[in-house]
Amino acid sequence: MVDEFNVTYITLGGYVEMGKYRYFYFFIMFTVYILTICFNCTIVYLILMHNNLHEPMHIFFAALLLNSVVYNTAMYPKLLSDILSEKQIISYSACLSQFFVYYTLSASDFFLLSAMSYDRYVQYVAMCKPLRYPTIMRKSTVSSILVLAWLVPAGEMAVSVTLVTNSKLCNSTLGAFFCNNSLYKLFCESSRALFIFDVLALLNMALFPLFFILFTYTRILIMSYRSGRNVRKKAAQTCLPHLIVLICFSSLCGYDVIIIQLGSDLHFMMTLQAFFYYPLLNPVIYGLKMKEISKHLKRLFCQAKVM
Template sequence: MDDKLNVTYITLDGHVEVHKYRYLYFLVMLTVYILIICCSFTIVGLIWRHNNLHEPMYIFIAALLLNSVVFSTAMYPKLLIDFLSEKQMISYSACIFQFFLSYSLRGSEFFLLAAMAYDRYVSICKPLQYPTIMTTTTVRIFLALAWLVPACLVAVPIILSADMKLCKFTLKEILCNNSIYSLHCVTSKVLYNYGIFGVLSLGLLPLLFILFTYTRIFVICYRSCGNVRKKAAQTCLPHLLVLISFSCLCSYDIIIGRVGSDFPKIVRLIMTLQALLYHPLFNPIIYGLKMKEISKHLKRLFCQSNAILCIKSDVRVIVLIKSYK
């Protein structure tokens, strides 16, 4: 507690030998952060530039990648500062804000994945009705709900815990997650019950909806011809891979909030870094490689870049030859 400024500070005690490997941590995290931004914005730029990618499926992919960029931007700068600092600390208000961004954006990712699953369901199971169902207005409503609903749901526990007294000031994490509830002097049953409601609303219900839609898709594909199966495999497989990866990482976060200090410190760090390093970078890579149309435009982009480099190099060679003569 800083009495002069009336600011409560929380010590982030989840780092492992940060003083020994601070520059290695910093370099790896900075490199991955730059890759996340570059890869994500490359695909978003392709979707924005090419008219044939102005379809609901690709718009949802762009929204998902932007969501990952915002999530990374909310987490990485603070981590990079901590790696180079002697003490890893954060004010309680900043910790609460980081908690809000983390869980609202994770909830948004589940909602966006659910919207993508519904889009694939309509496209494959009701192809004739697709243009009338997945209109521009429908896409805008889905996007608005995907960001507004999780933000509103996550804001409630923050408001409820605003006046709660803290008895602990050390968090065994490198970021502010649901372990902040362990800092309170009294365990609130209201917050506990609302936490269960939040998990059901933001995670389990969208997940069940996604599983239901993909089950319907697989049933239709099993009864259909090979072309329908091929189309389903090309468009649904990337979504399923992202869903499985994201669900596993979110499950860990829920478990760690319940188990608490029973988890070894090194395991906490590794799993947290998985969510920060692996998943945001996994999204643009999997969509760039597995989505046929995006992959096609990426190949053209790199081919054009290589061609420009070759032309420039040829011009330089010609200039050198002429100057030599």
């Protein structure tokens, strides 16, 4: 354990695997970072500026993209700096902050994806009674869902970080690129209270939302199958992008849960997957598949070409 000026520092050992390709990875990740910020901010701007996009589905989508902007802003600068540095170290307090941001926003994404699936489900249920949808998905309901999607994960992760802070470190080298679940490997002994709370948090912030999403989309598919061909086609067009994002996101989160049991090579590849393509997945898939957003994007680019 390195202790200078009463500050505990942790060495990030995942960068050793980059070897002589550091500059190549830096260029790729810097490009992905800039594109992610630009794509997400552009779509959030369009949703905020156009009244016809102020629907619950678009609002939840804007919140999902906002999470991505905050996540990338919090994680990428340190990541990019470490790629070019000879020594990759981070203070324990900053490491805990990374840990908090990473899992809070990941859990928030699950809640927002659940909200989007619930919105789609209510839309399909209200097809025969169109006036029923506005009474269910009111502005107050949407606002409450957004607040819960951010506050519940933040509250639970605050408790988890408090329990982690009280754990004693016996190692100062973390075999990862940033402070995630691998942090548990540094503890002298496992905490029963932390283990129980993390299991409950996993159920509450990941598995329950995942099961809820699967339930709602199963119901939608059953209802669309019983309806006409046009309804089935519309259901496939609206549900498919959501399911693609959900599968990719759930796979990466599932990997993170079992990270302690996996080898470093797989850790290296999966971490790069998480930072390379997933940040661009939401704006590209949803931005192109949501017709109203796609229309405004085309107009924006056409105006940019004229100017």
